[in-house]
Amino acid sequence: MTADHVLEFPGGYTRTTGPVIGRFLTELRDGRLVGVRTGEGRTLVPPLEYDPATGDPVTGEWVEVGPAGTVTASAWVRRPLDGHPLDRPFAWALIRLDGADTALVHAVDAGNPKALPPGTRVRPVWRATRTGHITDISHFAPEVTKIVSPIRAAYKLTASPALTRFLHGVRDGIFIGGRCAVCDKVYVPYRLTCPGCGNPISEEVTLPDTGTITTFAINNLPDPRAPEVPFVSAYILLDGADIPMIALVGGIPAHEVRQGMRVRAVWVPEDERTLSMSNIKWFAPTGEPDVEL
Ligand SMILES: [Zn+2]
Numbered sequence: 001m002t003a004d005h006v007l008e009f010p011g012g013y014t015r016t017t018g019p020v021i022g023r024f025l026t027e028l029r030d031g032r033l034v035g036v037r038t039g040e041g042r043t044l045v046p047p048l049e050y051d052p053a054t055g056d057p058v059t060g061e062w063v064e065v066g067p068a069g070t071v072t073a074s075a076w077v078r079r080p081l082d083g084h085p086l087d088r089p090f091a092w093a094l095i096r097l098d099g100a101d102t103a104l105v106h107a108v109d110a111g112n113p114k115a116l117p118p119g120t121r122v123r124p125v126w127r128a129t130r131t132g133h134i135t136d137i138s139h140f141a142p143e144v145t146k147i148v149s150p151i152r153a154a155y156k157l158t159a160s161p162a163l164t165r166f167l168h169g170v171r172d173g174i175f176i177g178g179r180c181a182v183c184d185k186v187y188v189p190y191r192l193t194c195p196g197c198g199n200p201i202s203e204e205v206t207l208p209d210t211g212t213i214t215t216f217a218i219n220n221l222p223d224p225r226a227p228e229v230p231f232v233s234a235y236i237l238l239d240g241a242d243i244p245m246i247a248l249v250g251g252i253p254a255h256e257v258r259q260g261m262r263v264r265a266v267w268v269p270e271d272e273r274t275l276s277m278s279n280i281k282w283f284a285p286t287g288e289p290d291v292e293l
Pocket residue numbers: 180181182183184185194195196197198199
């Protein structure tokens with residue numbers, strides 16, 4: 001036979017705190033966490049009247065601790081009961097406040113038990129109205145250690161005079177390169193200094209839109225610049241140029257692209273062109289015999 005009993009003091013049960021706990025609770029009401037020093041210099045939080053290690057009375061010296069602290073151990077409460085500080089699953093945790101040598105027990109709102117390994121940093125969440133009770137701290141919450149930031153960079157690119165010249169050419173459907181007067185090499189896109197000898201380049205050269213594939217790659221991952229997958233990107237040596245430029249290859253199945261293949265630029269319609277490389281849809285085979293590289 002069993003019977004349920006409830007022991008309750010409906011009006012509350014008043015007891016005096018003693019000077020040590022009283023000081024702790026008074027500071028708590030003011031939103032501060034304090035500990036008391038022992039004769040050996042340790043700081044007890046929550047404070048005690050006697051040092052549990054030596055049995056000696058504590059010193060009466062008070063120090064502010066926390067408010068943050070470190071969880072040393074915790075127990076997960078899956079189904080909170082009436083009177084528990086939170087109405088959702090939470091942890092009872094031993095929390096060593098910064099500056100304290102002992103840990104106090106309080107609730108931590110951690111979301112899930114895995115989020116609260118020993119060593120987790122927590123901070124108190126205070127109640128708006130405080131009365132000088134340990135529940136003046138509603139609970140503790142883990143410190144913020146990560147955030148999700150949306151990233152978007154909008155920027156203006158100012159093209160160099162040489163690149164500007166080149167892009168104007170591309171808008172008009174021609175490739176503009178530069179010839180180095182010292183080493184006679186022709187570079188495309190147009191640039192103002194020879195990468196080979198460092199000499200300024202002053203001679204502008206207009207190149208045809210035909211060339212030869214020197215190397216290529218078949219790409220199986222989508223790219224916003226490519227119309228389909230798989231797509232081929234290739235180094236194309238324009239006729240008359242000494243260095244290749246990179247571009248897409250189209251108008252042919254990817255597996256049929258080969259080194260030495262002759263290609264010609266396919267331009268987007270004139271009224272769709274901008275000052276960018278997207279004016280070149282891709283390079284497509286000309287049908288001429290392959291070139292020995
Ligand atoms: Zn040069």
